[in-house]
Amino acid sequence: MEYIRVTSIDDPLFGRMHQLLGKVFPPEEVLEFELWKGPLEDPSIRVFVAVHEEEVVGATEYRYYPQWNIAMTDFTIIGQPGLSIGRFLAKNREKDLQELAHANGKVLFGMFAEIYDPYEREDFDFGGVKPMNPFVRREVLSHLGYKRINFPYVHPSWKNDGEAVKGLDFCFLPTDEQITDIPTDLVTSFLKDYYAVLPNKPAEWIQMISELEAKETVELLPL
Template sequence: MNFYRITSIEDEHFPKLHRLLQEVFPPEEVLAYELWREPLQDPTIHVCVALQGDEAVGATEYRYYPELRVAMTDFTIIGKPGLGIGRFLLRSREKELTRLAAQSGTEPIGMFAEIYDPYRTEHSFGGVNPMNPIVRREVLSHIGYKRLELDYVHPSWDLEGGAVSGLDLGFLPKDEELSQISGALAATFLEVYYSAIEKKPQQWYDMVETLKQRDVVALLPL
Protein backbone atom coordinates (compact mmCIF):
# COMPACT_ATOMS: atom_id res chain seq x y z
CA MET A 1 0.00 0.00 0.00
CA ASN A 2 1.30 3.45 -0.90
CA PHE A 3 0.74 6.70 1.06
CA TYR A 4 0.39 9.29 -1.69
CA ARG A 5 -0.05 13.06 -1.31
CA ILE A 6 -2.36 14.93 -3.71
CA THR A 7 -1.46 18.55 -4.45
CA SER A 8 -3.67 19.33 -7.46
CA ILE A 9 -7.18 18.61 -8.69
CA GLU A 10 -5.50 17.69 -11.97
CA ASP A 11 -3.84 14.73 -10.25
CA GLU A 12 -5.22 11.48 -11.68
CA HIS A 13 -6.00 10.25 -8.16
CA PHE A 14 -8.02 13.31 -7.06
CA PRO A 15 -11.31 12.17 -8.69
CA LYS A 16 -10.99 8.91 -6.74
CA LEU A 17 -10.52 10.83 -3.49
CA HIS A 18 -13.48 13.11 -4.15
CA ARG A 19 -15.66 10.14 -5.02
CA LEU A 20 -14.71 8.52 -1.70
CA LEU A 21 -15.66 11.71 0.13
CA GLN A 22 -19.05 11.84 -1.57
CA GLU A 23 -19.74 8.17 -0.92
CA VAL A 24 -18.87 8.31 2.76
CA PHE A 25 -19.76 11.77 4.11
CA PRO A 26 -23.03 13.76 4.04
CA PRO A 27 -23.19 16.59 1.45
CA GLU A 28 -22.69 19.39 3.99
CA GLU A 29 -19.31 17.89 4.90
CA VAL A 30 -17.89 17.76 1.37
CA LEU A 31 -16.29 20.70 -0.41
CA ALA A 32 -17.26 20.97 -4.09
CA TYR A 33 -14.81 19.49 -6.60
CA GLU A 34 -13.51 22.76 -8.10
CA LEU A 35 -13.19 24.41 -4.68
CA TRP A 36 -10.45 21.95 -3.78
CA ARG A 37 -8.05 23.68 -6.17
CA GLU A 38 -6.63 26.23 -3.70
CA PRO A 39 -6.58 24.01 -0.56
CA LEU A 40 -4.61 21.33 -2.38
CA GLN A 41 -2.00 23.92 -3.34
CA ASP A 42 -1.63 25.06 0.28
CA PRO A 43 1.66 23.58 1.55
CA THR A 44 0.30 23.35 5.11
CA ILE A 45 -2.64 21.12 4.12
CA HIS A 46 -1.77 17.47 3.59
CA VAL A 47 -4.30 15.44 1.59
CA CYS A 48 -3.16 11.84 1.15
CA VAL A 49 -4.68 8.69 -0.26
CA ALA A 50 -3.90 5.05 0.44
CA LEU A 51 -3.30 3.45 -2.94
CA GLN A 52 -3.51 -0.26 -3.53
CA GLY A 53 -2.32 -0.64 -7.05
CA ASP A 54 -4.15 2.10 -8.91
CA GLU A 55 -7.17 2.09 -6.59
CA ALA A 56 -7.72 4.65 -3.81
CA VAL A 57 -8.89 2.52 -0.88
CA GLY A 58 -8.60 5.16 1.84
CA ALA A 59 -7.64 8.75 2.52
CA THR A 60 -6.76 11.26 5.19
CA GLU A 61 -6.32 15.02 5.44
CA TYR A 62 -4.34 16.66 8.22
CA ARG A 63 -2.35 19.75 9.12
CA TYR A 64 0.00 21.01 11.82
CA TYR A 65 -0.10 24.48 13.40
CA PRO A 66 3.37 25.11 14.88
CA GLU A 67 2.32 28.43 16.44
CA LEU A 68 -0.37 26.59 18.43
CA ARG A 69 1.55 23.31 18.74
CA VAL A 70 -1.53 21.33 17.70
CA ALA A 71 -2.48 19.22 14.70
CA MET A 72 -5.85 18.63 13.10
CA THR A 73 -7.04 15.53 11.30
CA ASP A 74 -9.74 16.75 8.92
CA PHE A 75 -10.91 13.31 7.87
CA THR A 76 -9.92 9.67 7.67
CA ILE A 77 -11.65 7.41 5.17
CA ILE A 78 -11.54 3.64 5.11
CA GLY A 79 -12.95 2.51 1.78
CA LYS A 80 -12.84 -1.26 2.24
CA PRO A 81 -12.76 -3.57 5.27
CA GLY A 82 -10.11 -6.18 5.94
CA LEU A 83 -7.12 -4.41 4.38
CA GLY A 84 -5.60 -2.70 7.43
CA ILE A 85 -6.25 0.71 5.88
CA GLY A 86 -7.01 2.48 9.14
CA ARG A 87 -3.78 1.40 10.80
CA PHE A 88 -1.80 2.25 7.65
CA LEU A 89 -3.25 5.77 7.49
CA LEU A 90 -2.77 6.32 11.23
CA ARG A 91 0.90 5.33 11.25
CA SER A 92 1.71 7.18 8.01
CA ARG A 93 0.05 10.35 9.33
CA GLU A 94 1.84 10.05 12.69
CA LYS A 95 5.24 9.85 10.95
CA GLU A 96 4.49 12.90 8.85
CA LEU A 97 3.20 14.94 11.81
CA THR A 98 6.32 14.03 13.80
CA ARG A 99 8.42 15.24 10.89
CA LEU A 100 6.48 18.51 10.60
CA ALA A 101 6.80 19.22 14.32
CA ALA A 102 10.54 18.54 14.26
CA GLN A 103 10.89 20.71 11.16
CA SER A 104 9.27 23.62 13.01
CA GLY A 105 11.23 23.02 16.21
CA THR A 106 8.07 22.58 18.29
CA GLU A 107 6.72 19.94 20.67
CA PRO A 108 3.07 19.08 19.91
CA ILE A 109 0.38 19.32 22.59
CA GLY A 110 -2.04 17.11 20.72
CA MET A 111 -4.40 16.77 17.77
CA PHE A 112 -7.99 17.94 17.23
CA ALA A 113 -10.64 15.99 15.32
CA GLU A 114 -14.38 16.33 14.76
CA ILE A 115 -16.04 13.11 15.86
CA TYR A 116 -19.60 12.07 15.08
CA ASP A 117 -21.83 11.17 17.99
CA PRO A 118 -23.71 8.05 16.81
CA TYR A 119 -26.53 8.79 19.25
CA ARG A 120 -27.20 12.13 17.55
CA THR A 121 -26.69 11.23 13.88
CA GLU A 122 -28.20 8.50 11.73
CA HIS A 123 -25.90 8.98 8.75
CA SER A 124 -24.85 5.62 7.28
CA PHE A 125 -21.41 6.77 6.01
CA GLY A 126 -21.86 5.16 2.62
CA GLY A 127 -22.68 1.77 4.07
CA VAL A 128 -18.98 1.06 4.72
CA ASN A 129 -18.98 -0.76 8.07
CA PRO A 130 -15.58 0.50 9.30
CA MET A 131 -16.90 4.06 8.83
CA ASN A 132 -19.96 3.44 11.02
CA PRO A 133 -20.08 6.24 13.66
CA ILE A 134 -20.21 3.75 16.54
CA VAL A 135 -17.16 1.87 15.25
CA ARG A 136 -15.21 5.05 14.50
CA ARG A 137 -15.95 6.61 17.86
CA GLU A 138 -14.89 3.49 19.75
CA VAL A 139 -11.67 3.17 17.74
CA LEU A 140 -10.83 6.83 18.35
CA SER A 141 -11.51 6.34 22.05
CA HIS A 142 -9.09 3.39 22.08
CA ILE A 143 -6.46 5.52 20.35
CA GLY A 144 -6.79 8.06 23.14
CA TYR A 145 -9.11 10.76 21.84
CA LYS A 146 -11.22 12.68 24.34
CA ARG A 147 -14.01 15.19 23.76
CA LEU A 148 -14.09 18.82 24.76
CA GLU A 149 -16.82 19.71 27.21
CA LEU A 150 -18.90 22.00 24.99
CA ASP A 151 -21.92 21.97 22.71
CA TYR A 152 -20.15 21.84 19.38
CA VAL A 153 -21.23 23.07 15.96
CA HIS A 154 -19.23 23.85 12.87
CA PRO A 155 -19.89 25.85 9.68
CA SER A 156 -21.17 23.79 6.77
CA TRP A 157 -18.61 22.99 4.08
CA ASP A 158 -21.27 23.58 1.43
CA LEU A 159 -20.50 27.26 2.19
CA GLU A 160 -24.19 28.13 2.66
CA GLY A 161 -23.67 29.35 6.23
CA GLY A 162 -25.52 26.56 8.02
CA ALA A 163 -24.54 25.06 11.36
CA VAL A 164 -23.60 21.37 11.43
CA SER A 165 -24.25 19.58 14.72
CA GLY A 166 -24.22 15.99 15.89
CA LEU A 167 -20.47 15.99 16.44
CA ASP A 168 -18.02 16.48 19.27
CA LEU A 169 -14.76 18.37 19.05
CA GLY A 170 -12.24 15.72 19.99
CA PHE A 171 -8.65 16.09 21.16
CA LEU A 172 -5.86 13.53 21.32
CA PRO A 173 -3.44 14.82 24.00
CA LYS A 174 0.24 14.01 23.63
CA ASP A 175 0.26 13.54 27.41
CA GLU A 176 -2.49 11.01 28.04
CA GLU A 177 -2.85 12.31 31.62
CA LEU A 178 -3.89 15.74 30.34
CA SER A 179 -7.44 16.43 31.54
CA GLN A 180 -8.04 19.93 30.16
CA ILE A 181 -6.87 22.50 27.62
CA SER A 182 -7.23 26.25 27.62
CA GLY A 183 -10.39 27.78 26.19
CA ALA A 184 -8.23 30.32 24.35
CA LEU A 185 -6.35 27.54 22.56
CA ALA A 186 -9.56 25.89 21.41
CA ALA A 187 -11.06 29.22 20.29
CA THR A 188 -7.93 30.30 18.40
CA PHE A 189 -7.67 26.93 16.70
CA LEU A 190 -11.28 27.09 15.50
CA GLU A 191 -10.89 30.66 14.23
CA VAL A 192 -7.77 29.71 12.27
CA TYR A 193 -9.15 26.41 11.00
CA TYR A 194 -12.44 27.87 9.79
CA SER A 195 -10.96 31.10 8.40
CA ALA A 196 -11.40 29.56 4.93
CA ILE A 197 -15.19 29.64 5.31
CA GLU A 198 -16.46 33.19 4.97
CA LYS A 199 -20.12 32.57 5.81
CA LYS A 200 -20.50 31.12 9.30
CA PRO A 201 -23.61 30.63 11.47
CA GLN A 202 -24.23 32.74 14.56
CA GLN A 203 -24.19 29.59 16.70
CA TRP A 204 -20.53 29.10 15.76
CA TYR A 205 -19.58 32.66 16.68
CA ASP A 206 -21.40 32.33 20.01
CA MET A 207 -19.60 29.06 20.76
CA VAL A 208 -16.18 30.57 20.02
CA GLU A 209 -16.87 33.63 22.16
CA THR A 210 -17.93 31.36 25.03
CA LEU A 211 -14.68 29.43 24.69
CA LYS A 212 -12.70 32.65 24.94
CA GLN A 213 -14.30 33.35 28.31
CA ARG A 214 -13.35 29.95 29.71
CA ASP A 215 -9.93 29.54 31.29
CA VAL A 216 -9.98 25.80 30.68
CA VAL A 217 -12.13 23.23 28.91
CA ALA A 218 -12.33 19.72 30.34
CA LEU A 219 -11.35 16.72 28.22
CA LEU A 220 -13.95 14.02 28.79
CA PRO A 221 -14.10 10.35 27.72
CA LEU A 222 -15.67 9.67 24.33
Protein backbone atom coordinates in the same frame (compact mmCIF):
# COMPACT_ATOMS: atom_id res chain seq x y z
CA MET B 1 -0.07 -0.33 0.19
CA GLU B 2 1.34 3.09 -0.65
CA TYR B 3 0.93 6.41 1.18
CA ILE B 4 0.90 9.06 -1.55
CA ARG B 5 0.46 12.81 -1.20
CA VAL B 6 -2.00 14.56 -3.56
CA THR B 7 -1.28 18.21 -4.41
CA SER B 8 -3.44 18.94 -7.48
CA ILE B 9 -7.04 18.45 -8.61
CA ASP B 10 -5.53 17.34 -11.94
CA ASP B 11 -3.99 14.29 -10.28
CA PRO B 12 -6.14 11.25 -11.19
CA LEU B 13 -5.73 10.05 -7.61
CA PHE B 14 -7.60 13.16 -6.45
CA GLY B 15 -10.57 12.39 -8.69
CA ARG B 16 -10.79 8.91 -7.19
CA MET B 17 -10.43 10.32 -3.69
CA HIS B 18 -13.19 12.89 -4.25
CA GLN B 19 -15.53 10.14 -5.44
CA LEU B 20 -14.76 8.27 -2.22
CA LEU B 21 -15.52 11.42 -0.21
CA GLY B 22 -18.91 11.76 -1.88
CA LYS B 23 -19.64 8.12 -1.23
CA VAL B 24 -19.01 8.06 2.49
CA PHE B 25 -19.74 11.59 3.77
CA PRO B 26 -23.01 13.58 3.77
CA PRO B 27 -23.13 16.41 1.17
CA GLU B 28 -22.73 19.24 3.69
CA GLU B 29 -19.37 17.76 4.73
CA VAL B 30 -17.85 17.61 1.23
CA LEU B 31 -16.12 20.54 -0.45
CA GLU B 32 -16.92 20.88 -4.17
CA PHE B 33 -14.34 19.42 -6.59
CA GLU B 34 -13.10 22.74 -8.03
CA LEU B 35 -12.87 24.36 -4.60
CA TRP B 36 -10.14 21.85 -3.69
CA LYS B 37 -7.66 23.54 -6.04
CA GLY B 38 -6.41 26.07 -3.47
CA PRO B 39 -6.27 23.72 -0.46
CA LEU B 40 -4.36 21.05 -2.39
CA GLU B 41 -1.79 23.60 -3.51
CA ASP B 42 -1.41 24.96 0.04
CA PRO B 43 1.80 23.40 1.41
CA SER B 44 0.40 23.42 4.96
CA ILE B 45 -2.52 21.15 4.03
CA ARG B 46 -1.51 17.54 3.70
CA VAL B 47 -3.75 15.20 1.73
CA PHE B 48 -2.63 11.59 1.38
CA VAL B 49 -4.29 8.59 -0.20
CA ALA B 50 -3.83 4.92 0.53
CA VAL B 51 -3.32 3.13 -2.78
CA HIS B 52 -3.75 -0.64 -2.95
CA GLU B 53 -3.38 -2.42 -6.29
CA GLU B 54 -3.70 0.95 -8.11
CA GLU B 55 -7.00 1.71 -6.38
CA VAL B 56 -7.60 4.53 -3.84
CA VAL B 57 -8.91 2.61 -0.84
CA GLY B 58 -8.50 5.30 1.81
CA ALA B 59 -7.47 8.88 2.40
CA THR B 60 -6.66 11.38 5.11
CA GLU B 61 -6.29 15.14 5.26
CA TYR B 62 -4.57 16.93 8.10
CA ARG B 63 -2.56 20.05 8.91
CA TYR B 64 0.22 21.00 11.27
CA TYR B 65 0.07 24.45 12.86
CA PRO B 66 3.57 25.47 14.00
CA GLN B 67 2.29 28.56 15.86
CA TRP B 68 0.32 26.31 18.24
CA ASN B 69 2.31 23.08 17.78
CA ILE B 70 -0.91 21.16 17.16
CA ALA B 71 -2.44 19.32 14.23
CA MET B 72 -5.98 18.92 12.93
CA THR B 73 -7.29 15.80 11.27
CA ASP B 74 -9.79 17.00 8.69
CA PHE B 75 -10.95 13.54 7.69
CA THR B 76 -9.99 9.90 7.50
CA ILE B 77 -11.66 7.63 4.96
CA ILE B 78 -11.58 3.84 5.01
CA GLY B 79 -12.94 2.65 1.68
CA GLN B 80 -13.18 -1.06 2.37
CA PRO B 81 -12.71 -3.53 5.22
CA GLY B 82 -10.04 -6.15 5.71
CA LEU B 83 -6.95 -4.19 4.69
CA SER B 84 -6.04 -2.43 7.98
CA ILE B 85 -6.44 0.87 6.14
CA GLY B 86 -7.24 2.82 9.31
CA ARG B 87 -4.06 1.75 11.07
CA PHE B 88 -2.01 2.31 7.91
CA LEU B 89 -3.28 5.89 7.62
CA ALA B 90 -2.98 6.64 11.35
CA LYS B 91 0.62 5.39 11.65
CA ASN B 92 1.81 7.21 8.52
CA ARG B 93 0.04 10.41 9.59
CA GLU B 94 1.58 10.22 13.07
CA LYS B 95 5.07 9.73 11.62
CA ASP B 96 4.65 12.67 9.26
CA LEU B 97 3.32 14.98 11.99
CA GLN B 98 6.08 14.11 14.43
CA GLU B 99 8.64 14.94 11.72
CA LEU B 100 6.93 18.30 11.11
CA ALA B 101 6.91 19.09 14.83
CA HIS B 102 10.56 18.03 15.15
CA ALA B 103 11.45 20.41 12.30
CA ASN B 104 9.69 23.08 14.38
CA GLY B 105 11.94 22.20 17.33
CA LYS B 106 9.15 20.64 19.37
CA VAL B 107 7.28 17.48 20.29
CA LEU B 108 3.71 17.57 18.94
CA PHE B 109 1.30 18.83 21.66
CA GLY B 110 -1.73 17.10 20.20
CA MET B 111 -4.30 16.87 17.44
CA PHE B 112 -7.87 18.13 17.03
CA ALA B 113 -10.63 16.24 15.24
CA GLU B 114 -14.37 16.51 14.73
CA ILE B 115 -16.02 13.22 15.62
CA TYR B 116 -19.59 12.23 14.82
CA ASP B 117 -21.83 11.54 17.80
CA PRO B 118 -24.18 8.73 16.71
CA TYR B 119 -25.82 8.78 20.14
CA GLU B 120 -27.20 12.23 19.29
CA ARG B 121 -27.87 11.72 15.60
CA GLU B 122 -28.24 8.31 13.98
CA ASP B 123 -28.89 9.08 10.29
CA PHE B 124 -25.33 8.52 9.10
CA ASP B 125 -24.96 5.71 6.59
CA PHE B 126 -21.54 6.61 5.13
CA GLY B 127 -22.26 4.93 1.83
CA GLY B 128 -22.78 1.59 3.49
CA VAL B 129 -19.04 1.23 4.20
CA LYS B 130 -19.08 -0.64 7.51
CA PRO B 131 -15.70 0.57 8.86
CA MET B 132 -16.99 4.16 8.48
CA ASN B 133 -19.97 3.46 10.75
CA PRO B 134 -19.92 6.30 13.31
CA PHE B 135 -20.20 3.94 16.28
CA VAL B 136 -17.14 2.03 15.03
CA ARG B 137 -15.17 5.18 14.21
CA ARG B 138 -15.92 6.75 17.58
CA GLU B 139 -14.66 3.71 19.43
CA VAL B 140 -11.53 3.48 17.26
CA LEU B 141 -10.73 7.14 17.89
CA SER B 142 -11.25 6.57 21.61
CA HIS B 143 -8.74 3.72 21.42
CA LEU B 144 -6.28 6.06 19.70
CA GLY B 145 -6.57 8.40 22.69
CA TYR B 146 -8.95 11.13 21.55
CA LYS B 147 -10.87 12.98 24.27
CA ARG B 148 -14.09 14.95 23.95
CA ILE B 149 -13.61 18.66 24.62
CA ASN B 150 -16.33 19.55 27.09
CA PHE B 151 -18.58 22.04 25.30
CA PRO B 152 -21.61 21.79 22.98
CA TYR B 153 -20.19 21.90 19.46
CA VAL B 154 -21.49 23.10 16.10
CA HIS B 155 -19.60 24.06 12.98
CA PRO B 156 -20.44 26.13 9.88
CA SER B 157 -21.66 24.09 6.93
CA TRP B 158 -19.07 23.64 4.19
CA LYS B 159 -21.79 24.72 1.75
CA ASN B 160 -21.17 28.23 3.19
CA ASP B 161 -24.92 28.75 3.52
CA GLY B 162 -24.81 30.00 7.11
CA GLU B 163 -26.28 26.78 8.52
CA ALA B 164 -24.96 25.16 11.70
CA VAL B 165 -23.92 21.51 11.42
CA LYS B 166 -24.65 19.52 14.57
CA GLY B 167 -24.22 15.94 15.66
CA LEU B 168 -20.45 16.11 16.19
CA ASP B 169 -18.06 16.53 19.09
CA PHE B 170 -14.87 18.55 18.92
CA CYS B 171 -12.10 16.35 20.29
CA PHE B 172 -8.40 16.46 21.10
CA LEU B 173 -5.71 13.79 21.15
CA PRO B 174 -3.01 14.92 23.61
CA THR B 175 0.45 13.52 23.07
CA ASP B 176 0.78 13.46 26.88
CA GLU B 177 -2.04 11.21 28.11
CA GLN B 178 -1.91 12.85 31.56
CA ILE B 179 -3.34 16.12 30.22
CA THR B 180 -6.91 16.62 31.46
CA ASP B 181 -7.69 20.10 30.12
CA ILE B 182 -6.41 22.51 27.50
CA PRO B 183 -6.38 26.32 27.24
CA THR B 184 -9.66 27.63 25.85
CA ASP B 185 -7.71 30.22 23.87
CA LEU B 186 -6.07 27.38 21.93
CA VAL B 187 -9.51 26.03 20.97
CA THR B 188 -11.06 29.35 19.97
CA SER B 189 -7.99 30.63 18.13
CA PHE B 190 -7.81 27.44 16.18
CA LEU B 191 -11.52 27.30 15.30
CA LYS B 192 -11.58 30.93 14.15
CA ASP B 193 -8.56 30.29 11.94
CA TYR B 194 -9.85 26.95 10.64
CA TYR B 195 -13.23 28.31 9.60
CA ALA B 196 -11.99 31.69 8.35
CA VAL B 197 -12.54 30.40 4.80
CA LEU B 198 -16.31 30.33 5.45
CA PRO B 199 -17.60 33.93 5.84
CA ASN B 200 -21.23 32.92 6.55
CA LYS B 201 -21.02 31.87 10.18
CA PRO B 202 -24.22 30.66 11.86
CA ALA B 203 -25.38 32.50 14.99
CA GLU B 204 -24.99 29.29 17.00
CA TRP B 205 -21.28 29.13 16.11
CA ILE B 206 -20.69 32.77 17.05
CA GLN B 207 -22.43 32.21 20.39
CA MET B 208 -20.38 29.05 21.01
CA ILE B 209 -17.12 30.93 20.48
CA SER B 210 -18.27 33.77 22.73
CA GLU B 211 -19.12 31.39 25.58
CA LEU B 212 -15.78 29.59 25.22
CA GLU B 213 -13.84 32.86 25.33
CA ALA B 214 -15.30 33.56 28.77
CA LYS B 215 -13.34 30.57 30.17
CA GLU B 216 -9.64 29.95 30.69
CA THR B 217 -9.54 26.17 30.24
CA VAL B 218 -11.83 23.42 29.00
CA GLU B 219 -11.96 19.81 30.17
CA LEU B 220 -10.99 16.76 28.15
CA LEU B 221 -13.50 13.96 28.78
CA PRO B 222 -13.65 10.33 27.67
CA LEU B 223 -15.38 9.60 24.37
